[in-house]
Amino acid sequence: MKYLLFLIYFINISGILGAPNDFTFTCPGDITISCTDNYSDLTQYGKAYTILNGEKKWVHDCKIVYNINDCGVGTITRTWGVEDPEWHWLTCSQVITLSNANAFGYADITWPLDINIESCNPAEDLKKLARPYDKPTWKTNKCSKPIAGYTDVKFTVNEGCMKIIRTWKILDWCVYDPYKYPTRGIFSAVQVIKLITIDTSAKIICKNNLTVNATKECGGAYVQIDTAAFISACNIPYRIYNTSLYADQKGNDASGFYPNGKTTFYYIAEYGCGTEIKCEVTIQVNNKLQPTPYCLTGVIVDLMPIDSDNNGTVDAGMVDVWASDLNKGSFHKCPKQKLRFSFSSDPNDRFRTFTCDDLGLNDIEMWVTDSLGNQDFCKTTITIQNNGAQIPDCKRKDSLISKRYQLSCILTGEWDKKRVTQVKIGATDMVNQWTGESIRSAQDEFAFIDLRNDHQYSLHIETLNSNIIGLDAKDINTLEKLIAGTLTITNPYRLLAADVNHDRVVNIEDVFLLKKIVTGQLASGETYHHYYTLPLDYIFKNPLQPWDEVSQLNMTIEPHQDHFMQKNYLLVKTGDVDQFSVIKKKTKTEGISSNLLNSIFNSEATANQLEMNLQYLPESQMIKLEIPYQVNIQNIEIYNLNGQQIYHWAVDKGALNSGSYYKTVQASTSGIYIYRISGDEFVHQGKIFIGN
Helix, strand or coil: CHHHHHHHHHHHHHHHHCCCCCEEEECCCCEEEECCCCCCCHHHHCCEEEEECCEEEEECCEEEEEEECCCCCEEEEEEEEEECCCCCEEEEEEEEEEECCCCCCHHHEECCCCEEEEECCHHHHHCCCCCCCCCCEECCCCCCCEEEEEEEEEEEEECCEEEEEEEEEEEECCCCECCCECCCCEEEEEEEEEEEECCCCCEEECCCEEEEEECCCCCEEEECCCCCEEECCCCCCEEEEECCCCECCCCCCCCEEEECEEEEEEEEEEECCCEEEEEEEEEEEEECCCCECCECCCEEEECEEECCCCCCCCCEEEEEEEHHHHECCCECCCCCCCCEEECCCCCCCCEEEEEHHHCEEEEEEEEEECCCCCEEEEEEEEEEECCCCCCCCCCCCHHHCCCEEEEEEEEEECCCCCECCCEEEEEEECCCCCEEECEECCCCCEEEEEEECCCCEEEEEEECCCCCCCCCHHHHHHHHHHHHCCCCCCCHHHHHHHCCCCCCCCCHHHHHHHHHHHHCCCCCCCCCCCEEEEECCCCCCCCCCHHHHHHHCCCEECCCCCCEEEEEEEEEECCCCCCCCCCCCCCCCCECCHHHHHHHHCCCCECHHHCCEEEEECCCCEEEEEECCCECEEEEEEECCCCEEEEEEECCCCCECCEEEEEECCCCCCEEEEEEEEECCCEEEEEEEECC
């Protein structure tokens, strides 16, 4: 039995290792290849063969089993089978392993390039990037599945300048395993993107050259500068600053106190990533502080005798007077300024020679000029006498005497034809720019009593009080109707009154200003022209367009030889469009109707815009009438509640000046009475209590 088992074992071993006939069966060995290789022909990886008695034969038939996933990774098993000489079936196999190691790497990837996006809207343009800036690209193969993504980190310098650090990551789906191989199959790179807002057409606007006169401070002047503006078709964030050393702030307003002389600086608009646009500004401050002249009052100088023909007899006289001799402590606010004195605006006109022709009083101007040419002057007189020298035949020639005259001006209201008194009139000498003010006579005329016949003068009017008296809501309503075209005005004076702001155009701006005047809402320091002024007898050539004609009229007094002159001017009150805005006077004064009596009794006083005040003083049994301005009053009447008149005052003068007036009134019983104050074109009425 043992022998039989040994014989079987020997037969099996000899079938594998070789039969007694020298038989061998050989298969190719296992190998690992890349999944990217072309393995369509597996014979390239070897074939099985047999050797029998030294003769080699290839075994062509084999069984192939593919075990490959969707990433191309797995195994291919090749199995061959043969029958040995002893009719035993023998098999062997080859395993080909497909690996994706190093199948996809950095060399296969093209990363997006860095980019600077400069435009009006770079954030929007970022969404439209094209290659090679938009995303990574790569070479594909059958055993890799790359997918890409990114994360952004944004760094903002300002709204127009941003840097984005974009980190791209590519993950090979076939390789990456966060648990087994967390570092394999993942690739990254950084892309730098700059977003810069820019506009090549953008510009900065500023007022380039300013010349300012310093008239208050020696060192310079405060200069109010228009703010700089940035203009761009794009919605570009920006900031404007200035480089001025004297600006109160460093923004787009460089206003500040600037020294005398020339100062140059820049407004700079900065936008995007430091893009700058400059605007140069030059400010010239000129010291125009005038010296302050003080003249001696009334200088008296004696002529010196002269023997002009050397015959031993005095026959003429003269004296030299220097302008500096008239100085009485003139000074300059700026201590470094040197002063020169002259008799005219010519600084070299430093002295005058006076002779017998100048005997008597001479009007003199002493001009003071500083080292910068700024000037001012004062007036005085020099009296030339012949007392000490006793020069014979030393007389003043009449032809050299400056004649004087008196000017009288009468100002008349346009629609009430009464003299306007609540104004001042000034006269400016157009030769030496001297300005004087008129005096007011008892007849309400404005007079200048010492004007020179050989000089031209310009008159100007200045109001003393508010011009609101007589202006009310009816004027506003009338002006609005005129502008809307629902009312036609042909009266040239009403058209002038409608031009409230004196710009020669009647529009909504005049309504706005009139409302502010009537309601008392004029801003502090805000002024307006109270009147249009024209000659009293002026006839309009085109009554429907009076503004151009009035603008050419002026209050100029030409030189003349008369001793007296009178000028009459008509004043048209600004804003008084509806001149009939008060209640018309009633003609019947004996009594008062019950209907009118009830309307007055049950309402407030009518026509309160006249601002009159009537009250009863029980201590003196008198009525007191207060008038804030001159007005033409004809009758003052008082009625009891039955409509019977108990008092009537017919005003003799026809016009009362502003002030208080008292009249004795006796009533049979104490109680409420009705009063009526009437004039040419108004009735003012209301209630009054009379009694103890």
